[in-house]
Amino acid sequence: MSLSFTGKVAVVTGAGAGLGRSHAKYFAEHGAKVVVNDLGGSVAGTGGSAKAADQVVNEITDAGGIAVANYDSVASEEGGANIIKTAVDHFGGIDILINNAGNVRDKSFRKMDLNDFTALIDVHLMGAVYCTKAAWPIMLEQRYGRIVHTTSAAGLFGTHGHTNYSSAKIALVGFMNALKQEGTSKNVLVNCVAPMALTRMTEEVMSPKLAPKMKPEYVTALMGWLCSEENTLAGEIIEAGMGYYSKVQISEAPGYIFKGDEVPSAEQIGEHWREISDMTGALPYSGADDLIRAVFGKLKSVS
Numbered sequence: 096m097s098l099s100f101t102g103k104v105a106v107v108t109g110a111g112a113g114l115g116r117s118h119a120k121y122f123a124e125h126g127a128k129v130v131v132n133d134l135g136g137s138v139a140g141t142g143g144s145a146k147a148a149d150q151v152v153n154e155i156t157d158a159g160g161i162a163v164a165n166y167d168s169v170a171s172e173e174g175g176a177n178i179i180k181t182a183v184d185h186f187g188g189i190d191i192l193i194n195n196a197g198n199v200r201d202k203s204f205r206k207m208d209l210n211d212f213t214a215l216i217d218v219h220l221m222g223a224v225y226c227t228k229a230a231w232p233i234m235l236e237q238r239y240g241r242i243v244h245t246t247s248a249a250g251l252f253g254t255h256g257h258t259n260y261s262s263a264k265i266a267l268v269g270f271m272n273a274l275k276q277e278g279t280s281k282n283v284l285v286n287c288v289a290p291m292a293l294t295r296m297t298e299e300v301m302s303p304k305l306a307p308k309m310k311p312e313y314v315t316a317l318m319g320w321l322c323s324e325e326n327t328l329a330g331e332i333i334e335a336g337m338g339y340y341s342k343v344q345i346s347e348a349p350g351y352i353f354k355g356d357e358v359p360s361a362e363q364i365g366e367h368w369r370e371i372s373d374m375t376g377a378l379p380y381s382g383a384d385d386l387i388r389a390v391f392g393k394l395k396s397v398s
């Protein structure tokens with residue numbers, strides 16, 4: 096199997112450094128025309144410069160690829176719209192959107208200024224929403240699209256000092272779960288990737304010794320697969336890095352049903368905690384409707 100993106104147009108946000116740079120270069124090397132978006136700020140998302148995106152565009156074009164820079168911040172509706180417009184104006188459309196742009200402002204919740212909370216929601220969650228909103232009608236209309244949101248283990252499982260970041264990152268999973276209900280039948284597939292890579296964002300917490308093993312390219316290979324025509328899955332969450340690829344799943348336990356019409360007491364809930372929380376036989380559901388149907392089925396079976 097050899098994947099080709101010839102004829103496809105890819106937008107990668109935050110592609111001026113780290114993972115995004117690697118993704119943009121991959122799609123260009125494999126034939127796509129690429130919009131390299133980056134506002135070129137600090138790791139906290141402050142400041143800005145055209146240099147970051149220009150540098151990556153130069154690397155791509157020097158290697159014989161096709162790319163154009165865009166310097167908008169993803170964190171505004173106009174910015175998101177203009178990023179997608181750049182793809183349409185230069186390359187005639189959009190087929191692939193990698194929502195990758197991100198920043199960090201770590202602090203314990205007690206000490207966190209709420210502006211640093213909303214700033215991260217604006218970039219990670221709303222940035223993905225604004226770009227997707229602009230790309231979505233085009234993808235639905237052409238009945239083809241591949242979108243990947245960049246989530247994080249910090250959101251899926253939690254980390255100290257990351258309430259802002261973790262909240263934004265797990266929100267992307269909810270965004271994907273609902274979007275997939277609207278896009279999958281039209282071949283617009285939305286997935287999430289949780290990367291592990293050594294970049295400027297993680298260099299303070301990762302040992303430089305890990306650099307060769309933590310190359311962004313390990314994550315990029317997964318982006319390639321998820322954004323290919325060959326992939327038909329949506330709603331996946333995949334942890335990726337260092338040669339490790341693993342599906343993450345939200346699943347619901349079989350649960351416990353109190354029989355009869357009496358509302359159980361708090362004490363009774365406590366008494367049955369073991370059954371309520373026993374994950375043996377837990378199931379993922381393809382949507383909330385499926386879950387609700389399953390719950391009604393269980394209730395009927397015991398009544």
Ligand code: NAI
Nearest residue numbers: 109112113114134136168169195196197247291292294296
């Ligand atoms: P990075 O700091 O090297 O790259 C992020 C890029 O996004 C930067 O070039 C930055 O200028 C750009 N950016 C930031 N705010 C922007 C905005 N408002 N509009 C446009 N561009 C903006 O960091 P890295 O590691 O490459 O991160 C990429 C994504 O992966 C982020 O969403 C990050 O949260 C996520 N991630 C990374 C992990 C890792 O191990 N490196 C772990 C989990 C998630």
